[in-house]
Amino acid sequence: MPEQSPKTSYSTDEIDLVELLRSLFKQKFLILFITCLITLAxxxxxxxxxxxxxxxxxxxxxxxxxxxxxxxTGVYELTPSEALLRVASSLSSYERRLAFFRDNQALFTSLVESDRPLEQVFEAFNGSAFTMLQADPKKPNNLSEFVGISLTYPEGVNGVEVVNGLVANVLEVERERVASDLKVLISNRLFSLEKKIEAARASYDASKQAEIANLLEQDALKKAQLKDELLALRAELKTHRESRVKLLDEAARIAESLGIQKPTTPSAMGDVQGSGQVVRTEVNSREIPLYFMGTEALRAERQALNERLSDDFSEPRIAEIEKELTLLSHNRQVEILGQRQNEDLYLKNLAEWRQEAAQLKGIAFDTSALKLVRIDQVALEPRSAVKPKKVLIIVLGVVAGLMIGVFAALLRNIFRSRDVASA
Structure with missing residues (x-):
């Protein structure tokens, strides 16, 4: 048998690109129609x-x-960075934004719905509309710190008035807070000073009473010691007087037994005894016995001692003790302490505290003109909307239309091929 040349055969599963492109070109009107339809949409x-x-x-x-x-003022301290942080915190506060929303509903007329509570309407708006701006610490080109607030809003909302009004409202609220804080700090400082003065007065009064009690106690102790000394001296004088009386009694008996009635001396008695030999008794450096005073003198002295009512005059120390007791009966230092009229003059640091209180009461700071931050950029009317992005949407519509048109043409071509094959 003669050899037959092999014929090239193609699998039905292989795709002929030329045929595919030719098929798509034939369906160009379908692709254009779908593209135009989606682009128009x-x-x-x-x-x-x-x-x-x-x-x-x-x-x-x-x-x-x-x-x-x-x-x-010396009471309140606030740095520019702290002031900026306070304003930023208030701007980001949900409560502050809600309060502004309630007070300025005319700016949000297009958002208010009759069937929804005001809080729900604001929560939905706040979640997507407001954005806080701040400097990125990782970027070295930020010359100074800043904070800001951005608002994305639909047509019908006066966004410029909302942002500028919210910033102005926050600044006013923060100024009022500063004024309130300043007032509270001044009030607390004045209250603290009053407590210090009251404590100083109580301390002074306690120390004065303690000093008076100490002085009176010292006087009482001194009086008791002097009285004890006085009693001891009087007892001693009485003992001496009683001893003297006994000595006088004994001497009187001796003088009476010797027949001595008048005062005499041993020498005189020797002259009187005997006419012959004279006996002289010389006593040198010895006290003459009392009985030589004679019975008359001895009895007279004894009678005087027995009739004596007080021995105080015989001891000079008793007069000194009575003088000291008289002086102790009136403590002039205690009297002066008790007669002080304006005791505040004796309080330590009182003048300094009163001066500080006067300065605090004299603080009249007007916070209405206080500048907490510098508004670097106010909200201005935007030139165009940020969304929808019309050009981008139309371009995406054209691309999507082409893709869907080509896909539809391919599907149509596949179905046609199957119909031809089955026939």
Whole structure:
């Protein structure tokens, strides 16, 4: 048998690109129709959808001199960075935004719905509309710190008035807070000073009473010691007097037995005894016995001692003790302490505290003119909407239309091929 040349055969599963492109070209009107249809739908959405606009306001710290008057009160201290942080915290506060929303509902007329509570309407708006702006610490080109607030809002909302009004409202509220804090701090400082003065008065009164008690106690102790000494001296004098009386009694008996009635001496008695030999008794450096005074003198002295009512005159120390007791009966230092009229004059640091209180009461700081931050950028009317992005949507519509058109043409071509094969 003659050899037959092999014929090239192609699998039905292989795709002929040329045939595919030729098929797509034949269905160009279908592709164009679908592309135009989707493009028109995208354009309709781009031009008919509610436009959204975006505005923002940027705040920066004030110079330190703007807060000198506030810090100069000596009660309140606030740095520019702290002031900026306070304003930023208030701007981001949900409660502050809600309060502004309630007070300025005329700015949000397009958002208010009769069938929804005001809080729900604001929560939905706040969650997507407000954005806080702040400097990125990782970027070295930020010359100074700042904070800001950005608002993305639909048509019908006065976004410029909302942002500028919210910033102005926050600044006013923060100024009122500073004024309130300053008033509270001054009141607390004055209350503290009053407590210090009261404590100083109580301490002074306690120390004065303690000093008076100490002085009176010392006087009482001194009086008791002097009285004890006086009693001891009087007892001693009485003992001496009684001993003297006994000595006089004994001497009187001796003198009577010797027949001595008048005062005499041993020498005189020797002259009287005997006419012959004279016996002289010389007593040198010895006290003459009492009985030589004679019975008359001895009895007279004894009678005087027995009739004596007091021995005080015989001891000079008793007069000194009575003088000291008389002086102790009136302590002039205690009297002067008790007669003090204006005791505040004796309080330590009182003048300094009163001067500080007078300075605090004299603080009249007007916070209405206080500049907490510098508004670097106010919100201005936007030139165009940020969404929908019309050009991008139309371009995406064209691309999507082409893709869907090509896909539809391919499906149509596949179904046709199957119909031909089955026939």
């Amino acid at each position: 995208a354009a309709a959405y781009a031009f008919l959808a509610t436009p959204y606009y975006q505005v923002q306001s940027v705040l920066r710290p004030v110079d330190r001199g703007s807060l000198d008057e506030l810090n100069g």
